[in-house]
Amino acid sequence: xxxxxxxxxxxxxxxxxxxxxxxxxxxxxxxxxxxxxxxxxxxxxxxxxxxxxxxxxxxxxxxxxxxxxxxxxxxxxxxxxxxxxxxxxxxxxxxxxxxxxxxxxxxxxxxxxxxxxxxxxxxxxxxxxxxxxxxxxxxxxxxxxxxxxxxxxxxxxxxxxxxxxxxxxxxxxxxxxxxxxxxxxxxxxxxxxxxxxxxxxxxxxxxxxxxxxxxxxxxxxxxxxxxxxxxxxxxxxxxxxxxxxxxxxxxxxxxxxxxxxxxxxxxxxxxxxxxxxxxx
Amino acid sequence: xxxxxxxxxxxxxxxxxxxxxxxxxxxxxxxxxxxxxxxxxxxxxxxxxxxxxxxxxxxxxxxxxxxxxxxxxxxxxxxxxxxxxxxxxxxxxxxxxxxxxxxxxxxxxxxxxxxxxxxxxxxxxxxxxxxxxxxxxxxxxxxxxxxxxxxxxxxxxxxxxxxxxxxxxxxxxxxxxxxxxxxxxxxxxxxxxxxxxxxxxxxxxxxxxxxxxxxxxxxxxxxxxxxxxxxxxxxxxxxxxxxxxxxxxxxxxxxxxxxxxxxxxxxxxxxxxxxxxxxxxxxxxxxxxxxxxxxxxxxxxxxxxxxxxxxxxxxxxxxxxxxxxxxxxxxxx
Numbered sequence: 001x002x003x004x005x006x007x008x009x010x011x012x013x014x015x016x017x018x019x020x021x022x023x024x025x026x027x028x029x030x031x032x033x034x035x036x037x038x039x040x041x042x043x044x045x046x047x048x049x050x051x052x053x054x055x056x057x058x059x060x061x062x063x064x065x066x067x068x069x070x071x072x073x074x075x076x077x078x079x080x081x082x083x084x085x086x087x088x089x090x091x092x093x094x095x096x097x098x099x100x101x102x103x104x105x106x107x108x109x110x111x112x113x114x115x116x117x118x119x120x121x122x123x124x125x126x127x128x129x130x131x132x133x134x135x136x137x138x139x140x141x142x143x144x145x146x147x148x149x150x151x152x153x154x155x156x157x158x159x160x161x162x163x164x165x166x167x168x169x170x171x172x173x174x175x176x177x178x179x180x181x182x183x184x185x186x187x188x189x190x191x192x193x194x195x196x197x198x199x200x201x202x203x204x205x206x207x208x209x210x211x212x213x214x215x216x217x218x219x220x221x222x223x224x225x226x227x228x229x230x231x232x233x234x235x236x237x238x239x240x241x242x243x244x245x246x247x248x249x250x251x252x253x254x255x256x257x258x259x260x261x262x263x264x265x266x267x268x269x270x271x272x273x274x275x276x277x278x279x280x
Numbered sequence: 281x282x283x284x285x286x287x288x289x290x291x292x293x294x295x296x297x298x299x300x301x302x303x304x305x306x307x308x309x310x311x312x313x314x315x316x317x318x319x320x321x322x323x324x325x326x327x328x329x330x331x332x333x334x335x336x337x338x339x340x341x342x343x344x345x346x347x348x349x350x351x352x353x354x355x356x357x358x359x360x361x362x363x364x365x366x367x368x369x370x371x372x373x374x375x376x377x378x379x380x381x382x383x384x385x386x387x388x389x390x391x392x393x394x395x396x397x398x399x400x401x402x403x404x405x406x407x408x409x410x411x412x413x414x415x416x417x418x419x420x421x422x423x424x425x426x427x428x429x430x431x432x433x434x435x436x437x438x439x440x441x442x443x444x445x446x447x448x449x450x451x452x453x454x455x456x457x458x459x460x461x462x463x464x465x466x467x468x469x470x471x472x473x474x475x476x477x478x479x480x481x482x483x484x485x486x487x488x489x490x491x492x493x494x495x496x497x498x499x500x501x502x503x504x505x506x507x508x509x510x511x512x513x514x515x516x517x518x519x520x521x522x523x524x525x526x527x528x529x530x531x532x533x534x535x536x537x538x539x540x541x542x543x544x545x546x547x548x549x550x551x552x553x554x555x556x557x558x559x560x561x562x563x564x565x566x567x568x569x570x571x572x573x574x575x576x577x578x579x580x581x582x583x584x585x586x587x588x589x590x591x592x593x594x595x596x597x598x599x600x601x602x603x604x605x606x607x608x609x610x611x612x613x
Contacts, residue, residue, distance in 0.1 A: 177350030180317060183337045184344045185364030185415065195363075199354045279355045280366075
């Protein structure tokens with residue numbers, strides 16, 4: 001690049017979109033989260049009352065959301081790791097076929113998957129019917145649907161393709177020769193996986209985990225449709241503050257609290273992955 | 281498809297063996313069989329008197345320096361070298377000590393905490409070598425290990441490898457398609473072609489006494505002259521003749537460019553073969569001059585003349601001679 005001007009021109013379109021559609025709305029709601037609501041009207045202010053209410057009223061929901069999202073992300077990442085490993089190292093030329101199948105499930109659509117799980121997990125669903133048929137249980141298992149279990153199952157299914165792709169692309173960078181060299185130096189296939197494959201897949205594993213965790217933590221449709229009356233995640237409360245109660249300041253404060261919490265957790269996970277996968 | 285035909289190969293302890301041949305001749309297949317990365321469909325592989333045919337690579341006492349090195353990109357040089365010792369559960373003190381000692385042997389002691397990506401090709405090569413040698417393998421396998429280096433570095437690494445072999449001992453098996461590399465390193469060369477052993481012997485044996493036209497042309501420069509044998513005398517197409525006992529029929533005569541003398545140079549009492557010709561071209565090669573001589577019968581001969589000579593100019597006529605002991609008659613035409 002000879003001067004800075006062409007470079008600025010090159011990033012201008014992306015920067016415009018980013019500022020207009022991301023930074024400005026985000027900044028707007030950040031400001032609003034310090035305002036207050038007076039007889040259903042937004043009133044400029046600088047108060048921490050909304051954040052205080054988040055801590056007192058919604059901490060439990062926030063913790064529950066984080067836990068269920070962590071569980072979802074962990075299961076998703078683990079399954080994605082297995083699928084990506086199989087596609088990259090065990091399927092030979094059929095690896096890309098596995099990847100294609102994974103991608104095709106993305107066309108299924110979000111709501112379709114949720115309703116599919118409703119019919120599978122419901123008390124009249126095929127899972128319960130099968131369990132009764134084989135005499136494993138006498139009557140339908142009630143907690144399969146409308147419970148945290150069904151939320152996790154549905155989210156994992158929905159998020160799996162998003163998690164497989166980054167891990168697979170990380171694994172594509174891993175050469176066959178270092179793996180052969182590790183075996184030559186005495187490592188069995190399990191050690192090759194933990195010493196060579198896993199550390200080098202770290203960027204993909206982190207991306208998969210962060211993506212599934214953040215998407216799960218921000219979701220409010222799945223808990224409403226398959227979560228039942230007891231399973232409320234933070235997303236549901238944020239939605240209700242904005243839509244039902246028209247309390248944008250509290251909704252914004254709740255959103256930013258969730259964002260910061262999730263951001264910190266993602267950073268922690270990154271640090272933890274770095275420690276776990278560091279060669280010794 | 282058969283990658284490798286039946287091969288019966290015995291390698292002595294402490295040998296530096298080169299598997300030499302053009303690409304696709306099966307030399308790398310043979311090396312991977314020894315290393316355990318391939319399983320033979322027939323036959324056995326014995327290492328130190330122990331049947332290793334069914335052992336996976338991680339349980340063989342062989343270590344390989346891979347083509348392209350295969351360093352672990354996420355580990356430092358130290359971690360790369362120490363990896364095999366850690367797998368073998370050696371005590372931490374011993375691992376550290378042997379790692380540093382091996383790093384010194386290959387002159388890497390200052391680079392131990394660097395990542396492989398920050399090293400030059402020659403340095404990466406040394407890491408791969410140290411990583412294999414630190415295991416003190418019964419057999420060290422080298423797969424075209426110097427091929428990626430530039431000429432000067434390759435020559436330096438050849439010297440170093442020879443020194444390492446002398447000082448550390450052990451059996452080295454080296455795969456290469458570069459005949460000069462095989463000559464420079466090996467105590468014995470296995471020349472391979474189409475999945476078979478073409479000829480086996482010391483570099484000098486193969487150079488002096490090639491069994492076939494392929495061997496003659498693959499190792500060193502060679503002039504191949506065709507001719508016929510009739511009652512123990514060979515009549516060459518270029519008009520010369522010489523004594524040679526054997527079956528009547530088509531034969532070829534192989535003579536090295538450096539073994540051919542000029543008319544004004546004495547070449548001993550057994551001047552068996554004489555060819556008259558005219559210089560077609562001269563190329564200055566530094567330590568010798570490479571002459572292309574066209575014989576009267578229209579056959580091209582390459583001749584090396586030691587030292588610069590101003591009288592060797594194109595279109596000069598001259599007589600070429602060589603003693604019968606210098607050439608070799610190859611039976612199969």
